[in-house]
Amino acid sequence: MASDGPSSPGLPGRDDLSIRSSSPLGTSTAALVGRSSNPLSYKVTSVLSTSYADAEFRESLALLDERGITNSPEARRQLRLDVQKEVIDSNGKIISEFGRVADQLRRIGTTIEKLNKSYQEMRTHVITAHGSTSTMLEEASSLMTQRQNIETKQQVLKAFREHFVLSDDEVASLTISAEPVDDRFFAVLSKAKRIRKDCEFLLGFESQTLGLEIMDQTSKYLNQAFQKLYRWVQKEFKTLNLENPQINSSVRRAIRVLAERPSLFQNCLDYFAEAREHILSDAFYLALTGTSASGAKDNSVKPIELVAHDTLRYIGDMLAWTHSAAVSEREALEILFISDGNEIAKGIQEGRENELWGLMADESDGPAEFDAVKALNDLVDRDVSGAARILRQRVEQVIQTNEETILAYKLANLLGFYRVTFSKLLGEDSVLLQAMTNLESEALRQFRSLMRDHIITLEGEFQHTPSDLGPPDFLQDALKQLNAIMKTYETSLSSGGDREADFEPILAESFDPFMSGCENMSRNISPPSNSIFLVNCLLAAKSALNPFLDFTRTRVDRLASAIDDHASKLVESQYAFFRTESALEPLLTALAPLSDTKEEDVAQVTSLDALRPEALAQASQGLDDFLPSAVMDAMENVKHLQDAKLAREITEEAADKFCVDFEHVEELLIAADELAEEEELERKGGHGHGHVGARGEEGGGGPPSLRALFPRTTGEIRVLLS
Secondary structure (H helix, E strand, O other): OOOOOOOOOOOOOHHHHHHHHHOHHHHHHHHHHHHOOOHHHHHHHHHHOOOOOOHHHHHHHHHHHHHOOOOOHHHHHHHHHHHHHHHHHHHHHHHHHHHHHHHHHHHHHHHHHHHHHHHHHHHHHHHHHHHHHHHHHHHHHHHHHHHHHHHHHHHHHHHHHHHHOOOHHHHHHHHOOOOOOOHHHHHHHHHHHHHHHHHHHHOOOOOOHHHHHHHHHHHHHHHHHHHHHHHHHHHHHHHOOOOOOOOOHHHHHHHHHHOOOHHHHHHHHHHHHHHHHHHHHHHHHHHHHOEOOOOOEOOOOOOHHHHOOOHHHHHHHHHHHHHHHHHHHHHHHHHHHOOOHHHHHHHHHHHHHHOHHHHHOOHHHOOOOOOHHHHHHHHHHHHOHHHHHHHHHHHHHHHHHOOOHHHHHHHHHHHHHHHHHHHHHHOOOOHHHHHHHHHHHHHHHHHHHHHHHHHHHOOOHHHOOOOOOOOOHHHHHHHHHHHHHHHHHHOOOOOOOOHHHHHHHHHHHHOHHHHHHHHHHHOOOOOOHHHHHHHHHHHHHHHHHHHHHHHHHHHHHHHHHHHHHHHHHHHHHHHHHHHHHOOOHHHHHHHOOOOOOOHHHHHOHHHOHHHOHHHHHHHHHHHHHHHHHHHHHHHHHOOOOOOHHHHHHHHHHHHHHHHHHHHHHHHHHHHHHHHHHHHHHHHHHHHOOOOOOOOOOOOOOOOOOHHHHOOOOHHHHHHHHO
16 A cells, blocks of 8 residues: 555655666666665765656646645655555545445335336336227217317307397397497398398308398398488487587497488488578578567677668678578588598499499489589588578569669679679579579669669750760769779689670670760861860769779770870861961962972972962961961860860870971972072073172162061971970
8 A cells, every 4th residue: 555655755665766776866776775885875866866857747836835744754754654544544434425325226116126126016007097098088088079179169159149140239229219229229230231241252152042131130120220320420410519520429420321322321411401401591581680480689799681771781790690600501511421421422322332232323323423522512502592592582582673873883792792702602503692693683684774774864964065075964873873883893803814805795784875976076076176075074083993903904995095085186277277377278288299309390499379478478477467466376175175285295296297388398498599599690690790689779779589478487486386
């Protein structure tokens, strides 16, 4: 045992010595030992032969350090004994532990043997029990399989009954009138419709009896349910308060569902419209008279008939009440149709597809798609139709009894305003709009009739022209009347874009006849008074139409053109006055065809009778007598022209024309004198002697020059006529 333990550093074992002896160093050491037996040398050799790189050696040193052993002879002697003792003790503990492990293994083996025996006994019992119960297990398994199949069939049957069969309570909710129409009713109704639709799936199997029976029974329940809903809606319509902005949601839902039966839906609308028509008619009658249809007096209402003496206000109040009622009715019914319009349209379309007569009808002749807005407008129009009849009767009576022309037009304009308003509110096909159109036409007919009667009464005045040539009284009255009409039309709503074209018929009735009367009167007056009279009338008419150019521009332009035409005639008249009164008419007429640039024309001047010395001197004297008061005399001719500026412009234009003619005369006279002088000089030059001048201021004593007899210049004339 000691030989197996580690050797101390000072006492190496046999193994170490054998290793060392095998190395070169060991060989030399052995030789050294052989040669010398000195112990010190032996130790030195032993130390030198030790390898400090050996891991075991390092561990040994580490153990020595841990023991705290000092390097002494006694410690070295005792170290080996201690180490061997520790090794022996460790080996003893290991042997003891292995003994205990062997005991445990023996006990485990005994336990395993017992377990194997028990297992074999249990296996024998199990095999015996399995052999005796196998038949019962097979029967139990078969029963469980049958039970599972039955439960599956029960679930299928339950699901089928829940999906395809209505319970007694559900059938009672659909068909019995005593049951309320509430959410449960609508839920059951939806279920019945779903069942009928799903029956189409059952009809796809070979046996169609079940599907047909269920569909037939469900259809019967559905028909009874819709009849119940139809009666319920009619009952609700009797007590429905349209003033409440939140109409009962059940009514709205019922109408949406009832749309799936278009005939019942339409009957409900007809019933509702009839009821609302009576209600609104009674309300309108109450507003008119302050008394209900039953004769009860309502002191809280101020009757519209109290203002019947004020025709325009009376009709305006009736129209305003009708418009307010239509707007209120539309706002109330919008909740029924606009908010649920898509659902109603879908319901009606579905109902039409399901109706037998709808299927038999030609698709091209089928009803149009449901339009919620149009249906709303039609219903509102039907609701107010009773009030519209009363309104039409009252307005027709007022129109027929009216004898005032302006009032007749104002009534037509008021009716036109409400016609446009109702067309925007109810559309173009409403009965109320048709009534407004007819009443407006009636009012316009009355206006034209009154206007023609008025013109007939004025026919006598058409024959008498005012002494001052101003617009006659009938024209002034007509223009005042037209002014009131145009102010009314200016503030009106015109449905068309061309207001001027719309107003043209009014001008044809209230303006053209009076202007035609003025033209006829002017035919009995001699010129230029006829032109002055017409210009005055045209100016008055233009002044009346000017503020309303928005719809009278064409007429104003036409009047301005007529004024210019008659002003031109007055210019010619004044021009003729200047020529005649200035005593220059013969001279101007004689010289007009001649040109001052042509020598042959100038040569003819002296041969004219109008330019003989005595005639020319007389014309010059007449001109001098005329010029001082020429402008005043000319203005006197147009003194009745009511536009002083236009009168002055006419006179100035005539004077300009006269000055142009005078300038032509002056140029011809100068040219004639120059030509005469040239001829005289040629003649004198040819004979070598003669007089100084052609017209002889010295010497020959010839006739005086034309400018000497007619000394006025164009500049002087322009100054005197300005």
